[in-house]
Amino acid sequence: MYKSGSIYKVRSEKVVVRKVGNEMVIVPLVNSVADMTRVLTLNETGAAIIEALDGQRTISQVEAQLISVFDVQSDILAADLQNFILDALAKGIIEEVS
Secondary structure (H helix, E strand, O other): OOOOEEEEOOOOOOOEEEEEEOOOEEEEEOOOOOOOOEEEEEOOHHHHHHHHHHEEEEEEHHHHHHHHOOOOOHHHHHHHHHHHHHHHHHOOOOEOOO
């Protein structure tokens, strides 16, 4: 579980992130080479989360930003955001800054 004051960012040395329309494509890098067998495609919501995890905003700030954009209850958003962050950490897509 993360703390609301935690800050995360994309591990730019481990993945390449590209936005295509409302979706986002994340390509993991292995020894600086794209691993096309593990490409991830995020929908609009996932893309918004990755964009918000900029290494400067706290989780509380990210939640507030996402609540203002998406029509979702705050407790549902908090649970979904926690799951997203834990999964992204496990896959090496993001890292904790503080």
